[in-house]
Amino acid sequence: MLTDALTDLAREVDARCRLTGEFTLRSGAVSQEYFDKYRFEADPLLLRRVAEAMVTLLPSETQVLGGLELGGVPIATVLSSLTGLPLGLVRKQAKTYGTCRLIEGAEVAGRRVVLVEDVISTGGAARAAAEELRRRDAQVDTVVCAIDRFDGEPHPLSEVGVQVLSVLTKRQLDAVR
Template sequence: MADLLSELARDIDRACRLTGTFTLRSGQVATEYFDKYLFESDPHLLRRVAESMVPLIPEDTDLLGGLELGGIPLATMLSSLTATPALFVRKKAKEYGTKRLAEGADVDGRRVTLVEDIITTGGAVRDATLALREAGATVEAVVCAIDRSPNPGDALSDVDLTTRYLLTRADLDRAHA
């Protein structure tokens, strides 16, 4: 398994690590940029990532809640692989129509495992967790492809959320070396 994860880290790094001049959201300029959408838009790489993530999903999961935007392709693929229904979680509830935060099955009384592509600070996951809990869901875990936080697995402990991750930033950096 370790060899497969090392190979996957190498392939993700090759596909997603870009070099050049990039202005980051913070306004800082960087010479490297990690474009996560490059692995999510590649059907073969996305499938490999999702297949590797299946064991991370808690057994008692009722719904896989893919977070907008990056978690949705993974949640869809994981749903297909596990036959667990997917839920698509917006960053904020729609202001029109159904005014829903989450599209799909009703979450009240259901156990939702959140799905995210990359976690760095966990802000979007934290917000979704609190909103889904307020809507009656039990949310205790998030699975992610890459945990880029300084202490992998700990970014969301303040909201009692277990983070299960496939790879870390260190794994990608080792693959790049």
């Protein structure tokens, strides 16, 4: 059951972000609705409310926030500001110039990194990021997200030892319509 504050947040995110039509998701699946996270991420007040709701989801052992390119970066930046936790910006692939880094910002080796994502459907981007960070000696077992579209058990990310903690689920957004 959602608190009054979370219900209000769900209503606002749903009204602002839910689009209907035919959309191809990152996973390749076709959906009749799409949650355009840029519509809340571009609104500083709504972005802050989403990030504030994420603060309580962070495991106490979190040492670094890993903001996933591109949609996870604005949320992770605000979350870093709210918590004082250092931020690593996780690219989809390493740059081929300059520092040639996959992760910019905070050092992740030997540290517990919590991934920050905007919308998760199948978890493909979070899975790839977790695997890459683990190859760099980071401890990754959690992703926090604004919206988890996946509706079922077990979550696909559990296959790689990553738990998903979401501010809102598609089911919760459907319930406030």
